[in-house]
Amino acid sequence: MNNDxxxxxxxxxxxxxxxxxxxxxxxxxxxxxxxxxxxxxxxxNKKHFLKIIEEQSxxxxxxxxxxxxxxxxxxxxxxxxxxxxxxxxxxxxxISVVKSQYPNQVFEFNxxxxxxxxxxxxxxxxQIMTNLIENSAKYSYGEFKTVINTGIMNNNVFxxxxxxxxxxxxxxxxxxxxxxxxIDNPLTRRVQGSGLGLYITKNLVEKMNGSIAVSSxxxxxxxxxxxxTFTVSFPxxxxxxxxxxKCSQ
Numbered sequence: 001m002n003n004d005x006x007x008x009x010x011x012x013x014x015x016x017x018x019x020x021x022x023x024x025x026x027x028x029x030x031x032x033x034x035x036x037x038x039x040x041x042x043x044x045n046k047k048h049f050l051k052i053i054e055e056q057s058x059x060x061x062x063x064x065x066x067x068x069x070x071x072x073x074x075x076x077x078x079x080x081x082x083x084x085x086x087x088x089x090x091x092x093x094x095i096s097v098v099k100s101q102y103p104n105q106v107f108e109f110n111x112x113x114x115x116x117x118x119x120x121x122x123x124x125x126x127q128i129m130t131n132l133i134e135n136s137a138k139y140s141y142g143e144f145k146t147v148i149n150t151g152i153m154n155n156n157v158f159x160x161x162x163x164x165x166x167x168x169x170x171x172x173x174x175x176x177x178x179x180x181x182x183i184d185n186p187l188t189r190r191v192q193g194s195g196l197g198l199y200i201t202k203n204l205v206e207k208m209n210g211s212i213a214v215s216s217x218x219x220x221x222x223x224x225x226x227x228x229t230f231t232v233s234f235p236x237x238x239x240x241x242x243x244x245x246k247c248s249q
Contacts (some may be wrong), residue, residue, distance in 0.1 A: 020063065023056040066196040069127075080124060080207060084117040087150055087159065094129045095148070102137040106145040115150055118157050118234040120208045129159070131201045132230050136163040142225050156233040167226040168216040176214065177202040210234040 030049045034041065041049070088111050095107050118125075136146040143164040150159050168176065179199045205212045211233050216226045 020060070023060040023063070026056040027053050027060070063196075066200060069196075069200045080121040082119055082121055082208070084119055085122050085125065086117050087111065087115060087157070090122060090126050091129055091148060091150075091159070094126055094133055098130065098133045098137055101134070104144055105137040105140060107133075107137075108145065108147045110147070110149045112150050112152070115152065115157055116236050119237050120210075120234060124204050124208065128201050128204050128232065129161075131197045132161045132232070135197060136161050136228075136230075139163065139165045139228075141165045142222065152236075153233075155236050157236060158231055158233040160229050160231045162227060162229040164219065164225050165228045166224070167218065168214065168228060170216075173214050173216075177212070205232055208234065 030053050034046065034049055038046075091109065091111070095109060099105065099107055133146060133148065137144075140146065140163045145163065147162045148159065149162070150157070152158070177198050179196065202212050213231050215229050215231070217229075219225045219227060
């Protein structure tokens, strides 16, 4: 193992250990408090502690799922089942799930009804949309609203996910899709995250012949805030191209 690979491996282990330790410490701490002081705690505090344990357990599960996704991406063992799907229903399902986790967030879905089907792996497509829509809800600032649009441009079907948040500098557009990368601002310091979701999303999009980009446009009424848009595009394939991709799986 050369020095560069060894350093990356050590950095990976260090980051993973840190990310796992934080929720595990919270779960253990609040569990121990409840066990040792059960009769001294009122119902409100018990519910509060259990809610924290549930949230940290979900964070741990999400982190482990991301780690498994990274392992599959790096080993090239992730088999895709490509088929034609209509965007509307899968996106609506994702919105429903994310809304249950972020009940205060408003979700607006504007779907172009005449869109052709896209040729993707349904499970992986929903993982992509979950990461983007959940990311939008998590990092909304000022206006707690996520807008999802679909359309056609340059023989591609596109999906945009837009929210209001803190500005992303253009120099960071590519960086946010790299492993363990998180932009340093007051919001990201307050919101927990591993820096893996967008890395996984970009890899999954590209494995299905798509592309992903981000833009940050300053809002006129409040220069501290920006309109953050993630755009995912998939090519409109002809029957012959679909057949060739199926044969290559």
